[in-house]
Amino acid sequence: IAGITQAPTSQILAAGRRMTLRCTQDMRHNAMYWYRQDLGLGLRLIHYSNTAGTTGKGEVPDGYSVSRANTDDFPLTLASAVPSQTSVYFCASRASVGDTGELFFGEGSRLTVL
Amino acid sequence: AQSVSQHNHHVILSEAASLELGCNYSYGGTVNLFWYVQYPGQHLQLLLKYFSGDPLVKGIKGFEAEFIKSKFSFNLRKPSVQWSDTAEYFCAVNALFPNNDMRFGAGTRLTVKP
Numbered sequence: 001i002a003g004i005t006q007a008p009t010s011q012i013l014a015a016g017r018r019m020t021l022r023c024t025q026d027m028r029h030n031a032m033y034w035y036r037q038d039l040g041l042g043l044r045l046i047h048y049s050n051t052a053g054t055t056g057k058g059e060v061p062d063g064y065s066v067s068r069a070n071t072d073d074f075p076l077t078l079a080s081a082v083p084s085q086t087s088v089y090f091c092a093s094r095a096s097v098g099d100t101g102e103l104f105f106g107e108g109s110r111l112t113v114l
Numbered sequence: 115a116q117s118v119s120q121h122n123h124h125v126i127l128s129e130a131a132s133l134e135l136g137c138n139y140s141y142g143g144t145v146n147l148f149w150y151v152q153y154p155g156q157h158l159q160l161l162l163k164y165f166s167g168d169p170l171v172k173g174i175k176g177f178e179a180e181f182i183k184s185k186f187s188f189n190l191r192k193p194s195v196q197w198s199d200t201a202e203y204f205c206a207v208n209a210l211f212p213n214n215d216m217r218f219g220a221g222t223r224l225t226v227k228p
Contacts, residue, residue, distance in 0.1 A: 031214070035218070042218045045216065045217060048213070056213055094216075103148075
C-alpha cells in the first residue's frame with residue numbers, strides 16, 4: 001500500500017540517548033516534513049526538505065537534525081534526547097514544490113523521554 | 115515566516131447545530147490554505163484546500179471554507195454537525211516563498227453531543 005511509513009510507532013527513551021525516527025515514502029514525493037504534535041500547540045514544523053539533497057529548518061529545529069540522501073527517506077535524529085522532546089512526531093510528504101500542496105501524513109511516532 | 119491562528123480551542127455543539135471555526139494567518143504573499151481533521155487516535159486527513167479561483171471551497175463530509183484575502187482568513191463551516199464530526203481541526207498555510215513550507219494552527223477540538 002502506497003504511503004508513508006514511520007518507525008518506531010512508540011518508544012520510551014532515557015534522557016541523553018540518541019534516537020532516530022525513520023520515515024519512508026513510496027509515492028516519489030519531492031517534499032518531506034517532520035512535525036511534532038503537542039497538546040494545545042498543534043503541529044509545529046521541525047525540519048523540511050523540498051527535494052533530495054536539501055533540508056531546511058522549521059519553527060522548532062533545536063535539538064533535531066535531518067538528512068535527505070534520497071527521495072524516499074527522511075530520518076529525524078535527536079542527538080541527545082531531553083524530556084521536552086516527549087511528543088508525537090509526524091512525518092509528511094507532498095508531491096512537489098509547485099503543486100497544490102496537500103500533505104500526506106504517516107501514522108506518527110510517540111516518543112517519551114524520561 | 116507565516117503564522118496561523120485558530121481562535122477557538124474547544125468548541126462544544128449539539129448535533130444539527132451549525133459550525134464555524136476561525137482561522138487567520140499572517141503572511142503577505144501567495145498562499146495555499148488547508149483544513150485538516152484528526153479523529154481520535156488517527157493521523158491528519160485533508161478536509162479541503164484552497165489554492166486559486168473561487169474563494170468558497172467545498173470539501174468532504176459537507177464542510178466548506180471561505181478565503182477572505184483582505185482579512186487573511188480561511189474559516190471552516192458546516193451547516194449541521196453530526197456526532198461523528200467530533201475531532202480536532204487544524205488550519206494550515208503553505209507560503210510559496212521563500213521556503214514553501216507548511217505551518218499549522220494550534221487546532222480546535224470539536225465535541226458534538228448526540
